[in-house]
Amino acid sequence: MTDAAATRLKKRHAAETRFRMYGRVAIIVALSFLVLLLGRIGMQGYSTFTTHTLSLPVYLDPARIDRTYLEGSNYDSLVAQALLKQLGETDDESYTVSGQVMDLISRDLGFQILNRIKADPALIGRTITVTGPVKADADLYYKGQLKRSTDQADRKLNDRQLAWLDRLKKSGAVTGGFNVGFFTHGDSTEPEQAGILGAIVGSAMMLLVTALIAVPMGVLAAVWLEEFAPKNRWTDVIEVNINNLAAVPSIVYGLLGLAVFINWFGAPRGAPLTGGMVLALMALPTVIIATRSALKAVPPSIREAALGVGASRTQTVFHHVLPQAMPGVMTGTILSLAHALGETAPLLMIGMIAFNPGLPESFTGSASVLPVQVFIWENASERAFHERTAAAIVVLLVFMIAMNAAAVILRRRFERRW
């Protein structure tokens, strides 16, 4: 070998090594950002999945409950009295102390008493035990996020309240545990009572609408374009525009939904039906593109085989080509639905940002969805909502990962080899 050739060879090897190193560095950088992102969300959100609850015996004083008008009585004051008794404190004339103890526990306890009395009026005059969440700030103190070392003026609870909390915890009245309420409640103005279930149900309803519209329409459009449409200028124009539509910013679909579905067709504002229709429009190009590429990947020999035995073109497509393309179609569809699940901007345009306590009632009623719930909580002023924001993101990510995993599994299961 000549010297020149040896030098060239060495250079070539060096270039190859360099290129591999660049690749590794890129992957490492990308992965570390991913870990950072997920880690931060997880760190911030995991504490939401546990919470602290207070069990309190409350004497239902017949003198303070109006039997003829149960809703009219002040149950919060009954709870406050019970809590003062538990703590061994007495109230002053201006109710400062009872006001301070009520800052520690959820209003939920009062509602629980009302509901139990309504169900069984015989309870009046007896002592019952109610269990409910402590106030979000108290929960944050138990979790160590609200620190005693902070200056008293800069934190929501004063030293006296913190001392009460310590005593309650020590006495066993307050216990920590899994935050069931977060998964069984709808949204609330009180962070300790706010849950994600309303948004999960809303997202599921909306996604159902999206899937029912986008999947049949998208798949059939793709089948027609790929298998039946003549290849001429018009179909070229259609193809280019479908590809362009896939790249249109999602907020534009929101504007379209607002202008066409709501203002023109009179679709309900902020409803899963309307949201699903808007997201279906958004998912449609992606479904079409994914289906077309899956159809393209089916070898032409299968079409020839079917046509050769005298199948019509429709039979060829629906008996042989489409079943063959199904894994690809399903993967593309699920991924586009997962994308739709995480979409926020177009839903804000169609008024899905309203505060919705409780669970969505119908497809045409107002509802929250997961990403919008994240958005709403993130904008809330109370610190405990920010913790819930991260937890809602975790829930959203879990759904996304589940959908992507489903796509992979379906692909593996239905993939046929030849």
Add this chain to the structure above:
Amino acid sequence: MVTSMTLQPPLIRTAAPHSHNPAAVEPSKIVIRDVNVFYGAKQALDSVSIDIPGRSVTAFIGPSGCGKSTFLRCINRMNDTIPGCRVEGAIEIDGADVNDKTVDPVVLRAKVGMVFQKPNPFPKSIFENVAYGPRIHGIASSKSELEGIVEASLKKAGLWAEVSDRLNAPGTSLSGGQQQRLVIARAIAVNPEIILMDEPCSALDPIATARIEELIDDLRQQFCIVIVTHSMAQAARVSQRTAFFHMGRLIEAGPTEEIFTNPRESRTQDYITGRIG
């Protein structure tokens, strides 16, 4: 378009007067006159005329790109599926023009089966592969009748003994040669009169090829077979008649023996002796 009443005599005499090949006794099954095929502006076939007898094997030979496969695909109108492909001229099977407006290509393709270069069984079971054709054409009225058709077709294709115990196995699990016989069984199952084979052995090893060739020889008792092949030895072994194509034209057609031993055209001579191709 030339109608059946004004058919012109073939440009090339397909049967030499002095030949006494038995295949010539068979009446013509397919009569083709002045067929031109265009892919867009490009002309792939230039006024091809030929008579193809029934119950015998006719081989189309010629170098790559000479139009023999295109011509084969005209007979069952598979070219319809190619965008921009245009076919002119008369292609008649038993006197009926296949390109007539009243002819449904679906019915035509049931009558004219096709076997492709690469074995292309459906990714379904062996049974389903054969049963698909009879099912979509409504040939079998009951399940047992369908099973009978599948068995008979597999037997005719010489595959029954090898697959009778695993009819539910995927068709794609068979070897290449078995797959090609499965595909032939699939074509036979819809009772075709003509079977077109487009280089059926080019993806197979010599042993599988020999089996297919034996099968073709059996099948010609019942079907009109047209086979496109690159192998001149194969054409010589299996066919009774041979047609030589070159540059989109039919150069010469006649009894196989004559084409290979005493061609009239110098280009045929050059091709079979390996000087062009």
